[in-house]
Amino acid sequence: MFVIMLLVWHFGVVLLGVKEFILPTPLAAIQTLFQAKYRWPLNFMATFYEVIGGFLVSALVGVILGIAIVWSDSLKRTILPFLVFLNSLPKIAVAPLFMIWFGYGILPNILIVFLISFFPVVINTATGLVAVEEDLLDLVRCLHATKWQKMRKVQLPNSLPYIFSGLKIAATTAVTGAIVGEFVASDKGLGSVIIASQTTLATPVIFGSLILITIIGMALFGFVEIMERILMPWERQK
Numbered sequence: 001m002f003v004i005m006l007l008v009w010h011f012g013v014v015l016l017g018v019k020e021f022i023l024p025t026p027l028a029a030i031q032t033l034f035q036a037k038y039r040w041p042l043n044f045m046a047t048f049y050e051v052i053g054g055f056l057v058s059a060l061v062g063v064i065l066g067i068a069i070v071w072s073d074s075l076k077r078t079i080l081p082f083l084v085f086l087n088s089l090p091k092i093a094v095a096p097l098f099m100i101w102f103g104y105g106i107l108p109n110i111l112i113v114f115l116i117s118f119f120p121v122v123i124n125t126a127t128g129l130v131a132v133e134e135d136l137l138d139l140v141r142c143l144h145a146t147k148w149q150k151m152r153k154v155q156l157p158n159s160l161p162y163i164f165s166g167l168k169i170a171a172t173t174a175v176t177g178a179i180v181g182e183f184v185a186s187d188k189g190l191g192s193v194i195i196a197s198q199t200t201l202a203t204p205v206i207f208g209s210l211i212l213i214t215i216i217g218m219a220l221f222g223f224v225e226i227m228e229r230i231l232m233p234w235e236r237q238k
Contacts, residue, residue, distance in 0.1 A: 021201040029207035038193060038205060044212050046189040050106055050178040051216055054113020058170050062118045063163060066125025067151070087119040091177070095184040109181030109189070116177035117170040124166030128159025164228040171224050175217040 010025045012018075020028060033040055065083065069076045091112060098108035132155055140150050182191025190209040197205040 021203050024204040024207055026207075028204040029211060032202075032204045032208040033211070038208075039188075040208075040212070043188055043190050043193050043209075044216075046106065046186075047178050047182065047191065047213065048216055050109040050113060050181065050189065051174045051220060053106065053110040054117060054177055055170055055174040055220060057110065057114045058117040058121055058174065059167055061114070062121025062166065062170070063125050065118075065122045066129065066159075066163075067156075069122070069126045070129040070155070071147075071151070083119060083122060086115065089115070091116050092180055092184070095181055098181070099185045104185060104187060109178055109186065112181040113174045113177035116180070117173045120169040120173070121163070121166040124162040124169075125159055128162025129155045131162070132158050160228075160232050164224060164232070167224045168221060171220040172217055174220065175213055179213065 006026050010027065013023055013025045032038065065079060069080055094115065095108075095112050098111050102108040102111070129151070136154060137150070140154055145153070178189070179191040179194075182189040183195060186192045190213050193209045194206050197203070197209070
């Protein structure tokens with residue numbers, strides 16, 4: 001599919017005579033990745049660190065908050081409305097505040113990634129923890145299991161498919177969060193390359209940046225799938 005798409009894109013641009021500043025060929029976009037003046041390694045690693053850092057924080061905090069919501073009804077009534085409020089905030093409007101509070105650099109962009117990505121992890125974790133067969137819960141109650149034992153031995157293993165579904169969503173939204181932060185204010189990163197290239201109509205450079213951004217997102221998504229197979233070996237036996 002990717003090969004067909006690239007071929008259609010390339011020959012469509014060539015045959016229709018589309019100007020490069022409107023839509024470059026894939027080859028022109030790839031060629032820009034070898035131009036040293038755009039400092040591709042530096043900008044790639046800046047975006048990479050923001051995506052990975054924000055994703056890891058989202059995964060850790062999201063799972064903990066999901067457990068807290070299920071653990072106690074009072075925590076659920078306290079935490080969940082606040083989480084819904086945070087998720088409802090327009091992230092592009094919050095980004096300038098993070099820049100004012102934390103300055104330029106990787107930290108504010110990591111926080112933006114977290115703000116965009118954590119909510120699916122929280123909700124999926126909480127859903128998985130309560131989606132347990134009632135007969136199984138009755139069994140562990142009859143065995144006088146403590147609340148923590150029930151959580152650790154029954155609910156958490158049962159919630160793994162839901163958690164990984166949330167992590168897969170977070171893996172894709174994390175890339176969006178990093179680029180949003182770089183769009184607002186950043187002196188490095190692939191988002192800053194896109195903004196700088198927009199002013200000069202360097203469209204091939206923009207597409208080159210999009211290629212690298214896609215690579216980061218696909219690599220993170222693939223990593224989550226690998227961890228899913230490692231931590232859920234019983235799924236491979238079905």
